[in-house]
Amino acid sequence: MSKDLPIDMPPEAPKEDSRPKWDNKFQYILSCIGFAVGLGNVWRFPYLCQIHGGGAFLIPYFIALIFEGIPLLHLELALGQCLRKGSISAWSAISPYLGGVGVGSWMVSVLVSLYYNTVLTWVMWYFINSFQEPLPWSVCPLNENRTGLNEECYESTAVNYFWYRKTLNITPDITESGTLQWWLVLCLAACWAIVYLCTIRGIETTGKAIYVTAIFPYLVLTIFLIHGLTLPGATEGLAYLFTPDLNVLKNPRVWLDAATQIFFSLSLAFGGLIAFSSYNPPKNDCEKDAVTVAIVNSLTSLYASIPVFSVLGFKATTGYWDCLDRNIISIINEFDLPEQSIMRENYTDWITFLNSSYPEKIAGLKLKSCDLQEFLDQSVSGSGLAFIVFTQAIILMPGSQAWAILFFTMLFSLGLSSMFGNIEGVFTPLLELQIISKSIPKELLSGIICLVSFLIALCFTLSSGSYWIDIFDRYAGSVPLLVIAFFEVTGVVYVYKIKRFSEDVKWMTGRKLNLYWQITWRFISPLLLLVVFVAFVALQIQKPPTYTAWNPKHEDFPMKEEKAYPPWVQAICVLLAVLPCIFVPLVALFQLVKKMWRSKDLSFLSPEVFSCQEVNRNFSHPKK
Amino acid sequence: MISSAPHPATPSSDSRSKPCHLSACHFTAFQRRYLREPQTHLHLQLSSWLCYAWDTNEEYLFKAMVAFTMRRYSSKTTTQISNVLLCNVTDRVSFWFVVTDSTKNTTTVPGSEVEAAIRMNRNRINNAFLLSDKTLQFLKIPSTLAPPVEPSTPVWLIVFGVVLCLIVAGIVFLVVAGIQQRKKKNKESTERENLEDKGEVTITIENGIPCETLDLKAGHINGVFSADDERFTSL
Numbered sequence: 001m002s003k004d005l006p007i008d009m010p011p012e013a014p015k016e017d018s019r020p021k022w023d024n025k026f027q028y029i030l031s032c033i034g035f036a037v038g039l040g041n042v043w044r045f046p047y048l049c050q051i052h053g054g055g056a057f058l059i060p061y062f063i064a065l066i067f068e069g070i071p072l073l074h075l076e077l078a079l080g081q082c083l084r085k086g087s088i089s090a091w092s093a094i095s096p097y098l099g100g101v102g103v104g105s106w107m108v109s110v111l112v113s114l115y116y117n118t119v120l121t122w123v124m125w126y127f128i129n130s131f132q133e134p135l136p137w138s139v140c141p142l143n144e145n146r147t148g149l150n151e152e153c154y155e156s157t158a159v160n161y162f163w164y165r166k167t168l169n170i171t172p173d174i175t176e177s178g179t180l181q182w183w184l185v186l187c188l189a190a191c192w193a194i195v196y197l198c199t200i201r202g203i204e205t206t207g208k209a210i211y212v213t214a215i216f217p218y219l220v221l222t223i224f225l226i227h228g229l230t231l232p233g234a235t236e237g238l239a240y241l242f243t244p245d246l247n248v249l250k251n252p253r254v255w256l257d258a259a260t261q262i263f264f265s266l267s268l269a270f271g272g273l274i275a276f277s278s279y280n281p282p283k284n285d286c287e288k289d290a291v292t293v294a295i296v297n298s299l300t301s302l303y304a305s306i307p308v309f310s311v312l313g314f315k316a317t318t319g320y321w322d323c324l325d326r327n328i329i330s331i332i333n334e335f336d337l338p339e340q341s342i343m344r345e346n347y348t349d350w351i352t353f354l355n356s357s358y359p360e361k362i363a364g365l366k367l368k369s370c371d372l373q374e375f376l377d378q379s380v381s382g383s384g385l386a387f388i389v390f391t392q393a394i395i396l397m398p399g400s401q402a403w404a405i406l407f408f409t410m411l412f413s414l415g416l417s418s419m420f421g422n423i424e425g426v427f428t429p430l431l432e433l434q435i436i437s438k439s440i441p442k443e444l445l446s447g448i449i450c451l452v453s454f455l456i457a458l459c460f461t462l463s464s465g466s467y468w469i470d471i472f473d474r475y476a477g478s479v480p481l482l483v484i485a486f487f488e489v490t491g492v493v494y495v496y497k498i499k500r501f502s503e504d505v506k507w508m509t510g511r512k513l514n515l516y517w518q519i520t521w522r523f524i525s526p527l528l529l530l531v532v533f534v535a536f537v538a539l540q541i542q543k544p545p546t547y548t549a550w551n552p553k554h555e556d557f558p559m560k561e562e563k564a565y566p567p568w569v570q571a572i573c574v575l576l577a578v579l580p581c582i583f584v585p586l587v588a589l590f591q592l593v594k595k596m597w598r599s600k601d602l603s604f605l606s607p608e609v610f611s612c613q614e615v616n617r618n619f620s621h622p623k624k
Numbered sequence: 625m626i627s628s629a630p631h632p633a634t635p636s637s638d639s640r641s642k643p644c645h646l647s648a649c650h651f652t653a654f655q656r657r658y659l660r661e662p663q664t665h666l667h668l669q670l671s672s673w674l675c676y677a678w679d680t681n682e683e684y685l686f687k688a689m690v691a692f693t694m695r696r697y698s699s700k701t702t703t704q705i706s707n708v709l710l711c712n713v714t715d716r717v718s719f720w721f722v723v724t725d726s727t728k729n730t731t732t733v734p735g736s737e738v739e740a741a742i743r744m745n746r747n748r749i750n751n752a753f754l755l756s757d758k759t760l761q762f763l764k765i766p767s768t769l770a771p772p773v774e775p776s777t778p779v780w781l782i783v784f785g786v787v788l789c790l791i792v793a794g795i796v797f798l799v800v801a802g803i804q805q806r807k808k809k810n811k812e813s814t815e816r817e818n819l820e821d822k823g824e825v826t827i828t829i830e831n832g833i834p835c836e837t838l839d840l841k842a843g844h845i846n847g848v849f850s851a852d853d854e855r856f857t858s859l
Contacts (some may be wrong), residue, residue, distance in 0.1 A: 125780075128780040128784050128787065129779075129780045131780070132779045132780070190784065190787060190791060193791045193792070193795065194791055196795060197791055197794045197795050197798065200795070200802075201798070201802065205798065336714050441802065443798075443799055443802050
């Protein structure tokens with residue numbers, strides 16, 4: 001009786017056993033959607049719609065989606081699913097010379113994770129402050145001798161004061177670092193603890209968490225949609241947002257913004273999508289997945305812009321009414337007219353009458369001109385939208401605490417589900433590196449990642465932290481991604497060869513690649529990426545980079561002061577943009593040198609570039 | 625003539641007016657920035673904020689309140705209602721008032737004194753008219769702003785503590801569960817190894833060769849004949 005092998009074990013251990021996998025397909029799709037749908041869908045897309053001609057912006061947006069977004073997304077998902085490895089190993093497997101692409105995308109994931117979680121820190125800070133009555137950003141604090149309100153608050157608004165002073169405690173200049181803000185440090189620690197909690201065992205834990213963090217924002221958006229549409233002034237806001245102005249299509253800037261928005265919105269080139277799809281079974285329809293995720297992401301942007309603009313319309317209308325009321329009271333005081341004689345409706349008639357009869361008195365009152373359009377035109381994007389404009393609108397709603405809590409929990413879920421993708425883009429390649437020994441438990445590795453990231457991100461809690469976050473957002477999270485995506489497409493199409501890749505995709509999905517994918521992958525997407533990259537860089541170089549600083553001593557306060565970056569900061573900007581990209585040629589060069597050095601040794605065999613089917617040959621269906 | 629130049633009221637961002645209910649008069653803040661010539665000028669807002677019509681009776685009450693205020697402030701019991709004079713009453717319910725001193729003939733009490741007195745008893749005057757600092761304005765008399773009520777522990781710290789406790793509990797639970805799972809897996813794999821050994825042992829017994837003879841503690845093993853101690857030749 002042979003006792004070489006234990007009886008009950010199969011002849012070959014299948015490779016899939018050691019690699020974690022998704023509990024079900026829905027979890028995977030939800031994770032991809034959660035990664036793609038982030039804060040930008042709420043605070044960047046509506047802003048772009050607004051400044052680029054409303055409904056007309058949707059035209060370049062959908063064109064970019066069809067020719068750039070969906071093809072690149074399909075490429076990444078197919079790649080990860082086929083090679084079943086994280087970004088670094090996957091690109092090294094495609095070709096050793098392309099290993100730098102993986103390292104570059106890993107680097108970008110690291111940099112973006114650092115500052116993205118600090119934005120979530122701000123959201124958490126606002127969340128925990130939403131449990132008070134009245135909301136802390138609705139009233140100005142008193143000054144020292146209690147004779148009046150705090151001056152900085154009085155000159156700007158209570159909302160601005162709470163954001164710039166009480167939250168950020170911002171310095172007037174990026175070179176003045178200030179100190180660590182202890183309340184932000186606490187919130188940062190809590191945020192990284194939450195990230196650790198959810199990513200502690202990789203997709204085993206994020207897969208469970210994603211059910212909540214990906215679905216909850218849609219619930220809240222629906223609630224805000226219903227509530228927003230009932231607010232006065234909502235229709236003005238929506239009309240303003242969606243009224244198309246087709247003239248904007250002549251402006252190339254609009255096309256550039258649409259292309260970059262689609263690109264960054266889908267979270268391409270981070271390596272996170274490759275990591276997610278690497279946990280799939282190889283025979284999975286990645287084509288359908290890609291189209292689904294891309295379309296859901298775009299529809300979410302549209303869906304989110306409706307409540308955002310209803311609320312902004314409400315805020316503009318309220319501001320307009322306040323302006324009118326103030327003028328009315330001034331006039332009533334001046335002319336001692338009885339109450340209720342001038343109402344908002346007959347304000348213009350009264351003004352014309354009084355202007356003709358008593359022009360000097362009216363001029364002496366220094367009335368502000370109230371124009372609803374002007375209020376609607378005050379467009380903000382980014383953190384300003386969430387923490388200044390929206391918080392102001394929330395104060396005006398009855399039951400502000402509930403709305404604030406809902407709003408900030410929604411923002412936190414949106415950001416957290418994107419963080420999962422970022423962290424997975426960092427975590428999965430590290431797990432596969434030979435340097436990390438197999439005996440280190442996953443919990444420890446993710447703990448180390450979160451701890452190190454927390455310590456580095458402490459510099460964003462300095463008083464000048466938000467200026468640095470803007471820098472990271474503008475330079476680390478933009479240009480490198482375009483470069484990496486370009487090399488991704490060209491690498492797969494021209495190095496790995498599209499013919500072989502088509503075979504692999506056909507093996508995975510069961511369908512031949514149709515013409516759309518062939519054309520977009522071969523020509524349109526790389527070309528589009530190149531054009532976008534060149535235009536983007538050209539725009540950045542055109543003028544020296546500046547930033548707007550909050551300076552209470554500025555003469556135009558509360559307008560922000562425009563300042564130029566000092567040279568050492570500019571050097572850091574360039575470093576951030578170049579560092580991830582530099583790995584692409586570096587690694588290629590390194591491999592070339594290694595090959596040349598080794599080619600002298602005759603026993604060296606050229607590395608085999610293999611295809612997906614060979615990788616998955618051992619992968620057998622459990623029933624067989 | 626007492627003059628106290630009007631002083632702008634503290635501005636507020638909320639200028640909604642609410643309808644007047646007789647049962648509970650709620651007065652929301654209003655904004656008024658208003659500067660006039662230095663006279664004592666009192667502003668009230670009617671109809672939106674007052675639950676009653678302003679008539680001579682109300683004026684009488686006002687005079688009484690001012691007289692009461694002067695009495696309390698200067699501890700003089702000589703100020704009479706007749707000492708308070710109102711003039712220039714407009715429809716908007718704004719008027720001038722002066723306080724005369726009956727002890728000294730036809731002199732008026734200095735504006736600063738009246739101001740100080742009113743400031744001291746502002747609350748009582750407001751309550752008499754069911755108004756607040758913002759709706760009953762004495763121009764040129766700023767109200768000392770009440771500091772907002774601050775709890776000893778900021779509320780946000782409490783919420784933060786709750787959130788952090790939940791997170792730490794979750795992390796501890798997951799880490800412990802992971803360690804337990806790993807221990808179980810290790811135990812399972814050692815059990816499986818033991819099972820393999822036992823399998824060999826049973827095979828040897830099935831082969832008819834008892835294993836006790838291989839026990840080194842009993843008996844004596846002939847080194848020549850004991851070949852590999854683990855394997856038997858296969859049949």
